Amino acid sequence: MSAELQKLATEIALQAGELIVRRRREGVSIAASKSSAEDVVTHADRESENLIRSLIADARPGDGFYGEESDATGSTTGITWVVDPIDGTVNYLYDIPNYAVSIAVIEGDPNPHTWTALAATVTNPAAGETFSAARGMGATLNGTKIQANTDVVLSLALVGTGFAYSAERRIWQAGIVQQLIGSVRDIRRMGSAELDLCSVACGRLDAYYERGLNPWDHAAGVLIAEEAGARVGGLNGARASRDFTLATAADLFEPLHELLIEAGAEASVLG
Ligand code: LIP
Numbered sequence: 728m729s730a731e732l733q734k735l736a737t738e739i740a741l742q743a744g745e746l747i748v749r750r751r752r753e754g755v756s757i758a759a760s761k762s763s764a765e766d767v768v769t770h771a772d773r774e775s776e777n778l779i780r781s782l783i784a785d786a787r788p789g790d791g792f793y794g795e796e797s798d799a800t801g802s803t804t805g806i807t808w809v810v811d812p813i814d815g816t817v818n819y820l821y822d823i824p825n826y827a828v829s830i831a832v833i834e835g836d837p838n839p840h841t842w843t844a845l846a847a848t849v850t851n852p853a854a855g856e857t858f859s860a861a862r863g864m865g866a867t868l869n870g871t872k873i874q875a876n877t878d879v880v881l882s883l884a885l886v887g888t889g890f891a892y893s894a895e896r897r898i899w900q901a902g903i904v905q906q907l908i909g910s911v912r913d914i915r916r917m918g919s920a921e922l923d924l925c926s927v928a929c930g931r932l933d934a935y936y937e938r939g940l941n942p943w944d945h946a947a948g949v950l951i952a953e954e955a956g957a958r959v960g961g962l963n964g965a966r967a968s969r970d971f972t973l974a975t976a977a978d979l980f981e982p983l984h985e986l987l988i989e990a991g992a993e994a995s996v997l998g
Contacts, residue, residue, distance in 0.1 A: 729861035732806075733846035736830040737859055739782045743775045743828045744852030747813055750774065751853075755820055766892035769820060772796050775812035775828060783808050793837040795943045806845075807837050811943040814849075815919030824853030829921040831946035839942050839949075839968040847947035849921045858925040860954035866928050873929040875957035876976040881986065884979055887915045887923040887935035896939060899994070906990035911983075920972070924948025927974045928955035934975035934983055938992065945972050962993055 750771040758770045776796040783790060791802030794810035808830060813819050815826035829849045833842040843862070850857040858873070860866035866873050888904065890897045908914055915932060917923055920940050926932040928951045949959050949967050958980040961971040971992065975983055 729845045730864065732832040733848065733859055733861040733864075735786055736808075736832055736846050736848040737850075737857065739779055739786075740828045740830050740848045740850045741852075741857065742782065743779050743812060744850045746778055747771050747775050747819070747826075747828065748852045751819065751822065755822075757820070761892075763892045763894075765817075767816060767820065768796060769813070769816060771819070772813045772816060776810060779808075779810055779812060779828070779830065791837065793942065795941065799837065805834055807833050807835075807842075809833055809837060809943050809946040811921065811947075814921040814944060818918040823918065825851065825917055825919055825922060826853065827851045827919055827921050827925075829943065829947045831943075831950060833946065837942060839946070840966055844946065844950040847950040849925050849947050849951060851922060858928065858948075858951050860951040862950065862954070864954070866951045866954040868925075868929050873955050875927055875952065875955045876930045876933050877956075877978065879933045879976040879979045881911060881979065881982040884911045884933040884976075884983065885913055885915060886911050886983070887917060887926060887932045889916060889918070889920055889923065889937040889940075891939045900938065903987070903990045903992055907986060910986055920944040921948040924952045924959075924972075924974050927957050927976075928952040934973070934979055936971070936973045936983070936987065936992075938969075938971050940969055940972050942969070949974065962988065 789803040791807030792800040811829040814829045819826040832846040835842045846861045848859045923935040952974045958977045959974040
């Protein structure tokens with residue numbers, strides 16, 4: 728079943744990828760702003776989600792849908808699709824070729840603390856790259872098996888992270904980076920959580936962390952990173968979620984977790 732869901736998720740993601748690249752060429756227009764003026768949704772985000780939603784409904788009526796740009800639909804099959812129609816929307820708006828269509832298929836409630844991810848695809852159409860995984864079957868990039876890095880020492884770790892759409896939260900997040908940056912190789916801010924997680928999966932990053940992600944920003948990338956041998960979680964033994972998402976080369980998790988705690992990453996100021 729997971730392999731079939733992976734195949735379907737990939738077919739659908741590639742179709743949505745073609746659509747958003749076409750719209751990119753035609754010119755991108757903002758449809759609205761959401762949680763802040765910086766948090767925009769483009770018409771292409773909505774078109775991509777509508778396309779993905781209708782293709783899933785045709786292929787698997789009864790499955791649930793949980794996407795960034797539309798209301799959720801409950802499941803009668805126990806399966807739900809967690810979708811980000813364009814992850815890295817600001818990159819997309821500025822034509823920075825680092826954005827993705829992200830689709831995860833989970834079993835259970837659409838809650839990162841409890842769900843079981845079965846299959847996932849993240850496609851970056853501008854780069855012609857498609858990351859994919861099925862539970863227990865490993866992860867691939869354009870069909871070739873990928874592995875996360877190993878034997879990474881903290882002081883030489885290349886670490887990715889991201890910043891929120893709220894100025895207050897960005898200032899807090901910058902404070903954490905300030906405390907980390909002298910203890911690791913360097914920091915990368917590439918603008919798409921899903922592609923950052925896939926970068927850990929294929930060894931382009933040794934680690935990635937972010938606080939405040941929505942389920943659709945990490946659902947697919949977490950499975951892909953885990954299936955590539957990375958260690959993924961939240962803080963203090965929790966699962967990856969909005970509270971915190973940390974993905975690393977397996978032996979790097981504990982030392983980076985400790986450094987994040989010392990840097991104040993648990994602070995409840997932001998809720
Ligand atoms: C984005 C994430 C990114 C994060 C942004 C935003 P979006 O998702 O991919 O890592 O820093 O604040 O959440 O809004 O492009 O789907």
